[in-house]
Amino acid sequence: MTIRRFPHQVTVSRADLGLAQFSLDLTTDAAGGGPVFSVDKESRVIRGRAMPFGVVGTKQGVKFQFGPGVIEWDKANPKRVKMYIGHDVHQAVGHIFELVESDDGLDYAAKIAQTPEGDRALQLADPDGDAVWDGVSIGPGEGVQFELVDGVYHARRYPLREISLTPQPVFTGARVASVAMSHTTTSTTDKEGTTLMNCQHCGAPAHTGACDPTTLAAFTAANTPPAAVPGGQAPDFSAVTTAITDAVNAGFQNLQFPQREQGDLAPGGFQVSEPSPYRFDGTAGAHSFSDDLRQYPSNPDARGRLDQFMQDAWDAQFAVTPANVGALNPTQNRPDLFVPNLTFTRPLWEMVTTGVVDNQTPFTIPKFASATGLVGTHTAGVEPTPGAFTATAQTVTPAPMSGKVEILREVWDQGGTPQADQIIWGEMLNGYFEAIEARIATVLNAVPTAEINLASAVDSALVNSLTGTLVDLQFVRGGNRYTALALDGMLGKALVQAKDGSGRNLLPVLGASNANGTTDAGFDGVNIGTLKGRFAWALGATNASKSHLFVPSSVWAWASAPKKFLFEYRVSAVDLAIWGYSAAAVTRDSDVRPIDYTTADA
Numbered sequence: 001m002t003i004r005r006f007p008h009q010v011t012v013s014r015a016d017l018g019l020a021q022f023s024l025d026l027t028t029d030a031a032g033g034g035p036v037f038s039v040d041k042e043s044r045v046i047r048g049r050a051m052p053f054g055v056v057g058t059k060q061g062v063k064f065q066f067g068p069g070v071i072e073w074d075k076a077n078p079k080r081v082k083m084y085i086g087h088d089v090h091q092a093v094g095h096i097f098e099l100v101e102s103d104d105g106l107d108y109a110a111k112i113a114q115t116p117e118g119d120r121a122l123q124l125a126d127p128d129g130d131a132v133w134d135g136v137s138i139g140p141g142e143g144v145q146f147e148l149v150d151g152v153y154h155a156r157r158y159p160l161r162e163i164s165l166t167p168q169p170v171f172t173g174a175r176v177a178s179v180a181m182s183h184t185t186t187s188t189t190d191k192e193g194t195t196l197m198n199c200q201h202c203g204a205p206a207h208t209g210a211c212d213p214t215t216l217a218a219f220t221a222a223n224t225p226p227a228a229v230p231g232g233q234a235p236d237f238s239a240v241t242t243a244i245t246d247a248v249n250a251g252f253q254n255l256q257f258p259q260r261e262q263g264d265l266a267p268g269g270f271q272v273s274e275p276s277p278y279r280f281d282g283t284a285g286a287h288s289f290s291d292d293l294r295q296y297p298s299n300p301d302a303r304g305r306l307d308q309f310m311q312d313a314w315d316a317q318f319a320v321t322p323a324n325v326g327a328l329n330p331t332q333n334r335p336d337l338f339v340p341n342l343t344f345t346r347p348l349w350e351m352v353t354t355g356v357v358d359n360q361t362p363f364t365i366p367k368f369a370s371a372t373g374l375v376g377t378h379t380a381g382v383e384p385t386p387g388a389f390t391a392t393a394q395t396v397t398p399a400p401m402s403g404k405v406e407i408l409r410e411v412w413d414q415g416g417t418p419q420a421d422q423i424i425w426g427e428m429l430n431g432y433f434e435a436i437e438a439r440i441a442t443v444l445n446a447v448p449t450a451e452i453n454l455a456s457a458v459d460s461a462l463v464n465s466l467t468g469t470l471v472d473l474q475f476v477r478g479g480n481r482y483t484a485l486a487l488d489g490m491l492g493k494a495l496v497q498a499k500d501g502s503g504r505n506l507l508p509v510l511g512a513s514n515a516n517g518t519t520d521a522g523f524d525g526v527n528i529g530t531l532k533g534r535f536a537w538a539l540g541a542t543n544a545s546k547s548h549l550f551v552p553s554s555v556w557a558w559a560s561a562p563k564k565f566l567f568e569y570r571v572s573a574v575d576l577a578i579w580g581y582s583a584a585a586v587t588r589d590s591d592v593r594p595i596d597y598t599t600a601d602a
Helices: 116-125 213-222 238-252 289-294 300-317 347-351 409-414 420-445 459-473 489-497
Strands: 004-006 009-011 024-028 038-040 045-052 056-059 062-065 082-085 088-101 105-112 135-140 145-149 152-166 171-174 176-178 187-189 195-197 263-266 269-271 353-355 363-372 388-396 399-408 484-487 517-519 525-528 531-535 547-550 555-559 563-567 573-586 592-596
Touching: 045 135, 045 152, 082 116, 088 116, 088 152, 105 116, 116 152, 289 300, 347 420, 347 484, 347 531, 347 555, 388 573, 399 409, 399 420, 409 420, 409 573, 420 555, 420 573, 420 592, 459 489, 459 525, 484 489, 484 525, 489 525, 489 531
Parallel strands: 024 171, 038 176, 062 152, 082 152, 353 555, 484 531
Antiparallel strands: 004 009, 009 145, 024 135, 038 045, 045 105, 045 171, 045 176, 056 062, 082 088, 088 105, 135 152, 145 152, 187 195, 263 269, 363 388, 399 573, 484 547, 517 525, 525 531, 547 592, 555 573, 563 573
16 A cells, blocks of 8 residues: 655545545444434435544555544535435435534434435435445545554545445444435325335326426426515526526537546545536436526525536636646755765775874874894893983874854745755865865875885786885885775776786786786775775875875874854854864874875976
């Protein structure tokens, strides 16, 4: 089941829940109290509970619950809510004339039409009769909203469109409370005792063919109540009749309105459209246009159908396109897809030995200077000649780092998503870390130790020259202790592209057979034997750039955690500031061996 999730709310469509008809069948015989489902055939009224509150019902594996205040309808005209059979618009049998909400649920009263379909509904809904359609189900209009809490969809907004009679409800808490028929005779009994339905147009016993004009006129006059108007004058609807007739003749004689089915027409909720009640193509429609026009003054149902028909016709003639409402549908902001700047990598910081400083107070590092004659061959009975040892110290002075951005008060108050200060602070952090990397690169480049010159060698000559240097270091006094290699953009790229005479990479990513090393799959470094060489962007990628082979314990970097400050001492702007300290030092110059690849440093 696909659910569209929004902050604090879930909007659910028919398609989302897999329900062909998104309706909630109810029974009212158990929970929630309320009136007993009943059918009063005499007055043609059905009463009962439409929805019990606080009761969980399950339909097709989905759980629902309703509470007070979420079901909406036109309080001034509840007749707009119709009564159907099984949510079928073609089986509309009445309208709702009373809806009463309490803490326990929503109760209804429905007037059933004087039609054979209405009589059948009364008979089948009567709990003392056939008791087939003794359950009810509510059907929604557009804009339904639910909130998913602990696996239950709690209704937050439910525009009520119709209430249907149904044989198998879901909720226990709402059945028909009463069914009532009017005193108007709608059936007769023949001499064999068979009940026959009377004609709905003239009231005479069931017949075939046209109605008797005299009987039809008398029945119409008897069943058309006079309209009460000031002065006792009969209302003059000639202008209305003329306007509707002219509109039909002018625009709709050859127009066949398509049969629109119920469906989920809007991704944010429900929109349900009824088919047109009239047809003008020679095929009989659900209702007669001329009959409804004649009954317009006195029949609310006919008046409602005509009013809706004219509104639909107007909308069809003056359709609204996306271009018409462009200003109402602006470009949508997607803050969840915000693309920040890249977070800087810190290869030099990760290769050297690091520490913390939180102020600019200088500190000294004691260090070895020189030693001679400390150990020699001993001669029996002869006292050794004293050796010499000297020590020194190196002073390190941390330097402060700072930055500030002035954010206009208007921008600050407007905020935005993500917040402007969050975006700016992220960039300040990148600048802070970049400054630390640059400081380490500066102290490495300042070491006066003699350079290893590779003279722009390529391919096998380059790899052999570098491996030969590493071998030579094994034979200096004390052996090779250089375990870190920071590569600039010139040497690093040349090593990755080095090939043998057959075009095979000497430092391949895959298949390192008979090779002196490999290239990392992420192309962020190379491996010469067991020596890891990392690409360091702070060292640059120009002819003046240098790589460095060094002992990690002899290269230090210190930094404090960056501090964030907000200053609102001015009216026009807010200052966002960053502050911290950093330092870097090489404690033994001989432990750093610069490597110059191009030698063309100009």
